[in-house]
Amino acid sequence: MKKIILKINNLTEKLHLIIYQITIAFTLFFYFVLKGATGxxxxxxxxxxxxxxxxxxxxxxxxxxxxxxxxxxxFNKVISCLLLIFAILTFVMALYYLYFTFTFDYGFKEELIFFLLPILFTWCNFYLIKKIIKELRK
Structure with missing residues (x-):
């Protein structure tokens, strides 16, 4: 069990910022594309x-x-402080979306992806906040 947790920690360390950025880019892109495609x-x-x-x-x-x-x-401290503020705000928005995901019925086939992506984004966002706070305390 410790090996699995250690592997998840190592994977999170390597990919948390990439997942955070890709999720944000896809969220913005698909939101406006789908909003425009509704007719x-x-x-x-x-x-x-x-x-x-x-x-x-x-x-x-x-x-x-x-x-x-x-x-x-x-300048690094300013960037870290500003990203911490925006990461906390996106974390709150991610928790709200996660709550919405658990209360909305998407249908059987689509549920897994709509549960997995917000959980992954919330986890990476939490890890980013924790990492920035640790760096700012140094």
Whole structure:
């Protein structure tokens, strides 16, 4: 059992930021593609604009966080603090979506993917928050 937990930890360490960024990019892309493909009038509410801006900023700061070795020490702290704020916000949004996933009936065939992706995103988001807090305490 310890070997399995250790392997999951190693895999999370290697892939948490990649999964975080890919999930954000696909979420934004497919949300607007599916919203436009419904055949109804394409209307974006102010709540959707705020969520999209938060997710887009989290994506940008996660990219800067990945390349933080190229910047100075003070700029790294600013990037880490900003990404921590946006990671906490996306974590709260992920928990809300996870709650929605468990309460909505997608159908038998689609349920696994709609359960697995939010759980994976929430796990990577939690790991990212934990890692940033550990780095900021140094």
């Amino acid at each position: 109804h009038k394409f209307v974006i509410t102010s709540e959707e604009v705020i969520y999209s801006i938060l997710i887009l900023l989290a994506f940008i700061f996660s990219g800067l966080y990945e390349e933080r070795g190229k910047f100075g020490q003070s």
